[in-house]
Amino acid sequence: MTAASPSEKAATGGLRAQLAPFSLHFVGNQADWEQPFREAYFHNTLGQARIAIGFGVFYFSLFAILDLLVLPERLLEAWVCRFGVFLPAGLMVLALSFHKSFMGFYQGALAFLVLLGGSGVIYLTTLTSQTDSYLYYAGLILAFMFGYGFAKLRFVTATCCCWTLVLIFEVVEFTVNHPSLKGLLSNQFFFIGANIVGMMICYHQEKSARLAFLLQNQLAEQNALLLSHNQNLAKLTNLDGLTKVANRRHLDQFFHQAWKQCLDERHPLAIIICDIDVFKQYNDHYGHVAGDDCLIKVAKALSQSVRRANTLVGRYGGEEFAVVMAGAYTEEAQTVAERIRQAVQQLALPHVKSETKVVTLSLGVAAAVPSQYLTQRELFQCADSALYEAKLAGRNQVKVGQLIKA
Numbered sequence: 001m002t003a004a005s006p007s008e009k010a011a012t013g014g015l016r017a018q019l020a021p022f023s024l025h026f027v028g029n030q031a032d033w034e035q036p037f038r039e040a041y042f043h044n045t046l047g048q049a050r051i052a053i054g055f056g057v058f059y060f061s062l063f064a065i066l067d068l069l070v071l072p073e074r075l076l077e078a079w080v081c082r083f084g085v086f087l088p089a090g091l092m093v094l095a096l097s098f099h100k101s102f103m104g105f106y107q108g109a110l111a112f113l114v115l116l117g118g119s120g121v122i123y124l125t126t127l128t129s130q131t132d133s134y135l136y137y138a139g140l141i142l143a144f145m146f147g148y149g150f151a152k153l154r155f156v157t158a159t160c161c162c163w164t165l166v167l168i169f170e171v172v173e174f175t176v177n178h179p180s181l182k183g184l185l186s187n188q189f190f191f192i193g194a195n196i197v198g199m200m201i202c203y204h205q206e207k208s209a210r211l212a213f214l215l216q217n218q219l220a221e222q223n224a225l226l227l228s229h230n231q232n233l234a235k236l237t238n239l240d241g242l243t244k245v246a247n248r249r250h251l252d253q254f255f256h257q258a259w260k261q262c263l264d265e266r267h268p269l270a271i272i273i274c275d276i277d278v279f280k281q282y283n284d285h286y287g288h289v290a291g292d293d294c295l296i297k298v299a300k301a302l303s304q305s306v307r308r309a310n311t312l313v314g315r316y317g318g319e320e321f322a323v324v325m326a327g328a329y330t331e332e333a334q335t336v337a338e339r340i341r342q343a344v345q346q347l348a349l350p351h352v353k354s355e356t357k358v359v360t361l362s363l364g365v366a367a368a369v370p371s372q373y374l375t376q377r378e379l380f381q382c383a384d385s386a387l388y389e390a391k392l393a394g395r396n397q398v399k400v401g402q403l404i405k406a
């Protein structure tokens with residue numbers, strides 16, 4: 001595994017890529033990133049690879065002009081190599097690059113083209129006289145440049161491919177070309193040097209691409225985590241700590257927004273205020289802890305009784321809860337209030353100080369179509385007065401306020 005230098009670590013916020021030393025594959029607990037990286041690398045480099053193929057085919061063909069001058073008597077062989085072999089192969093790979101399965105073999109296809117182009121150049125040297133062969137050797141450097149950089153081959157593929165070309169060159173030199181010692185030495189220096197430099201550039205480029213990929217993914221993961229933390233935080237800040245229904249702040253916000261929306265759309269809005277009966281005596285008799293448990297159970301029963309869109313159940317304060325129902329007329333709100341009352345009674349929470357001997361609720365309902373002649377406060381006060389009436393009338397019942405018949 002390669003160790004990240006301090007400057008690399010600083011640049012990547014301490015993130016360290018775990019890479020196999022030669023193949024540069026992700027290893028260890030980053031091994032799962034290998035396939036996604038390859039896919040991303042393919043999509044990021046496909047455009048440049050296509051340009052490289054197109055340019056390579058064009059440039060290889062353009063050198064036919066040199067053939068006219070250097071190889072007039074062997075033109076047919078040279079042009080068969082250029083136009084009969086490399087040109088169709090290049091165009092075929094270019095066409096295949098638009099096929100959806102190209103990702104599976106694009107490194108192989110590009111390596112094949114680099115090998116074919118490089119071998120073509122070596123073949124052309126065998127057609128020239130010894131004195132002219134240097135005119136073609138420079139073409140091999142171009143093939144290495146394609147392999148290590150332009151074609152966007154990965155390091156391992158580029159290295160295998162370009163050193164294979166060097167090997168072919170050596171074999172052809174010794175078996176066919178028999179160059180002079182100075183020609184042989186100069187070519188060796190150029191080709192081996194070009195390969196070493198190319199390898200280093202290619203290695204660092206792929207390593208950087210892998211680090212950038214890791215960094216990008218780590219950033220995406222952190223963003224997702226942050227988003228989920230923020231969502232959780234938002235939920236928490238909206239909840240009442242004890243009963244886990246909406247808190248007063250959220251209830252007020254919801255009421256305000258629902259009011260505006262119903263005002264714009266001329267829809268009705270209903271509010272139900274629910275108050276636990278003789279809760280002071282419950283606390284006095286059973287204690288505050290039992291009182292808290294009672295509040296939790298009542299809140300749960302309340303939430304379960306109100307399964308409706310555009311509706312919010314919240315703790316208004318103390319032993320008082322409120323339900324805001326956007327789009328609800330009086331009748332619907334009254335039905336929901338009655339369902340809540342029954343649900344709480346059916347909990348049958350013992351309350352010896354209550355007439356019914358169980359915990360009950362009194363509820364006040366008010367509904368109206370919001371207008372410029374009515375304020376939120378007036379609607380709320382209407383529901384609150386209805387609640388007061390319910391208390392006066394003996395508790396454990398629903399009363400409807402008569403502000404505006406909605």
Ligand SMILES: Nc1nc2c(ncn2[C@@H]2O[C@H](COP(=O)(O)OP(=O)(O)OP(=O)(O)O)[C@@H](O)[C@H]2O)c(=O)[nH]1
Pocket residue numbers: 242275276277278279280281283287288289290291292295317318319391395
């Ligand atoms: N355990 C507990 N009690 C609370 C909490 N908040 C408010 N209370 C109690 O709720 C009681 C409310 O009593 P009151 O406002 O006098 O009304 P009530 O006894 O329910 O009488 P009616 O409303 O007339 O039926 C008080 O004893 C408060 O201490 C709470 O978070 N936990």
